Amino acid sequence: MNYHLITGGCGFVGRNFVKRMHRTTQDTIFFVDDLSVGTHPSTWLPEGTPVRKLDNLEIFGEDERMVFLKGDFRDVVRELIADDQFLKTKYGFDFTKFSDVFHFAAIVGGRAKIDGDPMMVALDLSIDAEFFYWVTKHKPARVLYPSSSAAYPVDLQTDTNAIALSETDIDFKKMGQPDMTYGWTKLTGEYLAFIAAKYYGVSVTCIRPFSGYGEDQDLTYPIPAIAARAAGKENPFEVWGSGKQGRDFVHIEDVMDCTLLAMEHITDGSAINIGQGRLTSFLEIIEIFTRFAGYNPTIKPLLDKPVGVHSRYCNMDYVKERLGWEPKISIEDGMRRVYEAALDRRN
Numbered sequence: 001m002n003y004h005l006i007t008g009g010c011g012f013v014g015r016n017f018v019k020r021m022h023r024t025t026q027d028t029i030f031f032v033d034d035l036s037v038g039t040h041p042s043t044w045l046p047e048g049t050p051v052r053k054l055d056n057l058e059i060f061g062e063d064e065r066m067v068f069l070k071g072d073f074r075d076v077v078r079e080l081i082a083d084d085q086f087l088k089t090k091y092g093f094d095f096t097k098f099s100d101v102f103h104f105a106a107i108v109g110g111r112a113k114i115d116g117d118p119m120m121v122a123l124d125l126s127i128d129a130e131f132f133y134w135v136t137k138h139k140p141a142r143v144l145y146p147s148s149s150a151a152y153p154v155d156l157q158t159d160t161n162a163i164a165l166s167e168t169d170i171d172f173k174k175m176g177q178p179d180m181t182y183g184w185t186k187l188t189g190e191y192l193a194f195i196a197a198k199y200y201g202v203s204v205t206c207i208r209p210f211s212g213y214g215e216d217q218d219l220t221y222p223i224p225a226i227a228a229r230a231a232g233k234e235n236p237f238e239v240w241g242s243g244k245q246g247r248d249f250v251h252i253e254d255v256m257d258c259t260l261l262a263m264e265h266i267t268d269g270s271a272i273n274i275g276q277g278r279l280t281s282f283l284e285i286i287e288i289f290t291r292f293a294g295y296n297p298t299i300k301p302l303l304d305k306p307v308g309v310h311s312r313y314c315n316m317d318y319v320k321e322r323l324g325w326e327p328k329i330s331i332e333d334g335m336r337r338v339y340e341a342a343l344d345r346r347n
């Protein structure tokens, strides 16, 4: 049996990976989260999932293959650095090396946090530095580092100069300015990934997801928030900024498919885009959800709200060529799923 580690395993991306890895493998999945943003597994695992406590661990499922450790990942990593085998010696898990390590613990928080508390977001530097330091000691079989589209230079994303961002638009030897401390931490994380691969021989894959969304994303993110307001037939309909700003929205199932495939092919710490390769404005998103809800509201722009760059979308040619991968869930189908989940939550 393999043992995997998912940091930030109770957040949006992390919990989807915990469920996916549990469903598609016979392996044991350890996940760590301080629940600063993420929610306890009892809120997102199927109702009635058995749980057993073992000291400060909670072990979920009939097969006991989902093991949750609540805590700051930096504390856990320090414990691992002090005693790499503590999960074996202290709890009796029979393994010496993690197989896949997915590092989703991060302070993210969307536009309000990125612009509103950039120094708090900069703490990602400490989470990522300690993570990569441990990785180079432990040497798991494979590591996944989620960078972000925010690592791309912002001057390629303005209203007068927006291009479909290609992987080569980040070049460590010739750099533009990333998006706030969030973008800088992600760019630094990519550099640490490159160092871990090149100088320590660790297999690392970096991904740059664009705007990931899904049915169970929390309401601080625009897609589920807009869906919930449309389901409640908000009118006038508020939008941050003019609503003409756009993003490249990609469903979490597509993000996971592409990530797992990328880990089979990319080991040198280099990064790939994960998006649809399509720019969709927030006004278009509102149009889709209010069409599902069957009404046509007046739009009320909130010009004092933070909106970030004007247009952020990617070029998916490299991923198509290198991995033969394309997203499967169209904007229309993905938004339909989110809308139905928003309706369920109202009932």
Ligand SMILES: NC(=O)c1ccc[n+]([C@@H]2O[C@H](COP(=O)([O-])OP(=O)(O)OC[C@H]3O[C@@H](n4cnc5c(N)ncnc54)[C@H](O)[C@@H]3O)[C@@H](O)[C@H]2O)c1
Pocket: 007, 008, 009, 010, 011, 012, 013, 014, 032, 033, 034, 035, 036, 037, 038, 039, 071, 072, 073, 074, 103, 104, 105, 106, 107, 108, 109, 127, 146, 147, 148, 149, 208, 209, 210, 211, 212, 213
């Ligand atoms: N969701 C997206 O579309 C997207 C896009 C690009 C990149 N990413 C990256 O993917 C990763 C996960 O993003 P997400 O959307 O799931 O965010 P999220 O906020 O939902 O999840 C992050 C999780 O990390 C936990 N956490 C924070 N600090 C921690 C710490 N010190 N120790 C332990 N746990 C801690 C939080 O409680 C939360 O559950 C992040 O690195 C993010 O930058 C996500």
